[in-house]
Amino acid sequence: LANRKITFLARQINCQEAILHISNGSTNKEYCIVHNHSWTPLSQTLDAALQYPVVNMTFTVLCNTSGVSPEAVKGKALVVMRGDCDFSQKALIAQNLGATTLLIASNTLLITPSANDSEYAKIQIPVALMRYRDYLEAQQVFGEVMQGKLYAPPHSKIDASIAVMLLIAMVTVILGGFWSGGGGGGESKADSGEVFLYSPLKVVLFVALMSGMLVLMYFFYNVLVYIIIAIFCLASASALFSCLDAIMEIIGCGTGRSLILASVCISIAVVWAVYRNEDRWIWILQDLLGIAFCLNFMKTISLSNFKICVILLSLLIVYDVFFVFITPYFTKNGVSIMVQVALGPDASGEKTQGNMVQVPAEPQAPSEKLPVVMRVPRFSAWAQNLCGMQFSILGYGDIIVPGLLVAYCSRFDVWINSSKKIYFVCCCIAYLLGMIVTFVVMLLSGMGQPALLYLVPFTLITSAVVAACRGEMKQFWAGTTYEVRGPVRESLK
Numbered sequence: 001l002a003n004r005k006i007t008f009l010a011r012q013i014n015c016q017e018a019i020l021h022i023s024n025g026s027t028n029k030e031y032c033i034v035h036n037h038s039w040t041p042l043s044q045t046l047d048a049a050l051q052y053p054v055v056n057m058t059f060t061v062l063c064n065t066s067g068v069s070p071e072a073v074k075g076k077a078l079v080v081m082r083g084d085c086d087f088s089q090k091a092l093i094a095q096n097l098g099a100t101t102l103l104i105a106s107n108t109l110l111i112t113p114s115a116n117d118s119e120y121a122k123i124q125i126p127v128a129l130m131r132y133r134d135y136l137e138a139q140q141v142f143g144e145v146m147q148g149k150l151y152a153p154p155h156s157k158i159d160a161s162i163a164v165m166l167l168i169a170m171v172t173v174i175l176g177g178f179w180s181g182g183g184g185g186g187e188s189k190a191d192s193g194e195v196f197l198y199s200p201l202k203v204v205l206f207v208a209l210m211s212g213m214l215v216l217m218y219f220f221y222n223v224l225v226y227i228i229i230a231i232f233c234l235a236s237a238s239a240l241f242s243c244l245d246a247i248m249e250i251i252g253c254g255t256g257r258s259l260i261l262a263s264v265c266i267s268i269a270v271v272w273a274v275y276r277n278e279d280r281w282i283w284i285l286q287d288l289l290g291i292a293f294c295l296n297f298m299k300t301i302s303l304s305n306f307k308i309c310v311i312l313l314s315l316l317i318v319y320d321v322f323f324v325f326i327t328p329y330f331t332k333n334g335v336s337i338m339v340q341v342a343l344g345p346d347a348s349g350e351k352t353q354g355n356m357v358q359v360p361a362e363p364q365a366p367s368e369k370l371p372v373v374m375r376v377p378r379f380s381a382w383a384q385n386l387c388g389m390q391f392s393i394l395g396y397g398d399i400i401v402p403g404l405l406v407a408y409c410s411r412f413d414v415w416i417n418s419s420k421k422i423y424f425v426c427c428c429i430a431y432l433l434g435m436i437v438t439f440v441v442m443l444l445s446g447m448g449q450p451a452l453l454y455l456v457p458f459t460l461i462t463s464a465v466v467a468a469c470r471g472e473m474k475q476f477w478a479g480t481t482y483e484v485r486g487p488v489r490e491s492l493k
Contacts, residue, residue, distance in 0.1 A: 052077040229370075
């Protein structure tokens with residue numbers, strides 16, 4: 001149950017990724033570049049961008065004017081190699097030679113070109129980094145005669161992926177709570193594997209186990225990641241089977257469906273495992289398997305009373321905040337253990353430092369990442385086909401943990417014969433409000449947020465207020481003897 005803050009997995013801040021549009025009159029092609037608004041800002045649209053002839057000066061790093069003729073570069077976009085001197089020194093030399101734009105070709109990681117604050121005001125031309133391999137490709141397509149435009153379309157913080165992520169979270173929590181509360185049919189089968197948490201000691205041990213596993217993943221990621229992937233394939237295939245089997249039973253499908261369902265579920269898990277690094281479409285299968293995993297977890301693990309809910313959720317909020325906000329002070333690269341484990345060993349390369357971004361200069365073998373998050377691509381990420389896919393992500397824990405409380409509220413409604421399912425409805429509304437607040441804080445701060453920091457208080461306080469207003473706090477706090485004795489549902493039918 002890896003808990004993960006909700007965030008944007010994106011390598012941009014304030015449009016630091018931009019586009020180089022190259023044409024020769026009949027053919028057009030675009031490439032990823034990395035720039036800095038502190039230099040001369042770029043136009044926001046292609047039509048508004050000025051077009052200049054692109055001149056090849058990759059034989060020099062432009063740390064001096066040796067071998068460069070002002071007549072050859074005046075009024076042109078200059079392409080030079082990276083290395084040996086500061087970006088500001090290159091930019092000043094290019095500007096003094098009469099160049100209109102400086103493009104620095106790099107064989108290494110593209111970073112936001114930066115300089116001392118006093119240097120920016122001296123530069124009046126755009127400065128950007130591009131992949132050297134992209135320039136070589138452009139030469140093959142266009143030859144030495146090419147026209148270039150640089151532009152940086154505005155990047156909205158608000159993206160449709162937020163709505164999709166919110167929908168996924170809400171649907172999963174509502175269905176999980178409804179199913180756990182006895183509304184999903186097929187109860188007799190599922191209940192045989194149901195596990196009740198009714199001891200505070202077990203809850204503490206459970207959270208301690210999670211913490212230990214997270215620390216082990218941090219230190220032994222490269223080995224354990226494959227074990228977790230294998231476990232996820234088995235668990236998610238089994239969970240998907242349970243969900244589909246319950247649906248089939250509700251709609252009245254006949255017997256003999258088990259073999260077909262098992263084949264479908266195993267096939268989906270195998271396809272995900274084989275193509276798990278294909279960012280452009282595999283997120284759909286990962287989210288499908290993730291939803292099934294969360295639903296089955298909420299159905300299988302039951303909290304016996306509100307006291308256990310309070311203990312578990314309170315411990316997990318401390319766990320979440322500690323591993324997100326406190327651990328960066330102890331790690332070598334300043335990345336939290338939670339982020340490092342959720343994003344993999346490349347987390348330090350994904351993080352942004354102020355307005356710094358990093359883009360690989362060469363194709364790289366995809367790094368293995370833990371399948372513990374819902375992923376939805378950012379639909380407004382204009383540069384995703386050039387600089388890499390960008391995702392909004394939400395950890396399974398941010399669905400499961402509040403979902404366990406929602407499930408308890410759903411079961412309590414059944415136990416007290418609440419026809420309006422008042423506890424379940426109110427807790428779902430509280431979860432929705434907590435998610436909205438999480439997104440709002442994230443957008444306003446520009447930083448990923450540990451969602452449990454908002455979800456836990458919203459759901460716990462709302463549930464307690466409902467119980468207090470209805471005069472049922474004692475019963476709500478203590479639960480029922482049914483929970484401790486075992487999964488006998490005859491009284492619920």
